[in-house]
Amino acid sequence: MTGTDADGTPDGAGSAIERARGVLRPKRAAAHSVLTTFPPTPALEPFVEFHWHVRWDLRGQPPYDQKVLSHPNVHLVFEEPVAAVYGVDRGLFVRRLEGRGQALGVKFRPGGFRPFWGRPVQELSDRVVPADRLFGPVVQETNRRLLALEDPAGTAALAEAFLLPLLPEPDPQTAEVAAMVETAGRDRDLVRVEQLADRCGVSVRTLQRLFAEYVGASPKWVLRRARLHEAAQRAESGSVDWAALAADLGYADQSHLSRDFTAVVGLPPTRYAQRS
Template sequence: MDSPEPDRCRGVLHPAHAAELISVERLVPAAEVARFVEFYWLVRWDLTGHPPYEQKVLAHPNVHLVFEAPRARVYGVDRALFVRRLEGTGHVLGVKFRPGAFRPFAGHPVGDLADRSVPAADYFGPEVDRINARILDEPTAERVDEFLRPRLPAPDPVAEEVAAMVERITGSPDLCRVDELARELGVSVRSLQRLFAEYVGASPKWVLRRARLHEAAERAANEGKLDLAALAVELGYADQAHLTRDFTAAVGVSPARYAGST
């Protein structure tokens, strides 16, 4: 199958192996939808002749609406390791909302969705289950646009501010302290924590740590022999041992072992 481009699989563990079984396509939403949605993603797999496969992902600070069998679901931020068991052949189409942008759809703090998935009908009504099969039959951006466009909430300026905050973090994996981020943004640490609980579904500390782990996992997968001491300094860890503990707690194996298995 076609290999996903690097930025499309950031957070996907063992991306080279995954690319042998799974294809990933990014679809662009309509302009008015893009205010709330980063992109749509279409994942197809064909495990014919292969045993079931567990794909592990270090999730991002985003809520997803996923059109899948037997019915569509909304996935909150998974703060642990997301694991999806795949078998046979199939596909799913997901909507990756911008950080904070699902809050206007939800009508309640997004933190309530953390580490959970719920039926999409809870937020989009029973019609989402009727259109789920249609979208799976014709998995295109246009189909999803048609569904979301009439359901878009009024723009939320706070959600857009929060999205910019998260972008600042994810674009700078060497940024590692919440108090530094708060000073840079001109807000208190407590205000930052409340905003993230309300709009993101994960704490600013978690988002900071996850950005560093994404970078570490990508470097481990792509660089072969890994200079852990240098990487720890680059990512703002106190030392190599701190990076190793953090990575092992999230991924389940040390960065050195992970690098040797990719």
């Protein structure tokens, strides 16, 4: 299983930089932890986007709070003290790193967790649920074995060995919904839910129902979060024409972008850029 550190080196699942999108202060994050990602085995590809592994050693140093603008994905995370399922975090996700440790996450495709869960994914939104509620006690035994490994690729392989016997029957709507989410994140011209529904060939009500059932976040949230990801990434790149960026991202003006960014990140994009 081939992986890549978050240095831009590509592998079978795409750019590591793109997969780290949403991590705030990525340069600081890289000074406190090491992120490695792995593509899923073909049998898991309909459900899983990629696996991510984070390791850190902050012994003798203060704890570090890593902040992330989450994506519309559910994660199965093997970590201390127990493995857990993380629903879509519609706010700002904060993870405190301290001491020495590691975590391995399975990032499901948008909609990809629905066949495992068997219920509306919206029920998991903004929640962290012990994984044994869904997978039974065996998942915690896998968690103990996985965290005893020193090899990141080995942890990803063990997670896959756990998931492969549990694969559900494919749901054709999973791929359809994933394509809708990808369209929302890729097409800058789409700034309203009505536009996205029209592009996807469904009614607004159908789009909202599918996102509640399969994604766990509304189409409006997905469109807005994609714009905030772009704004944060631009802020990290250096000098930014914020008025031009606001227009490029479909905001009415710079103040609208600033309000949106501040509401989630906690400070305006101009200040965020100054402290990057």
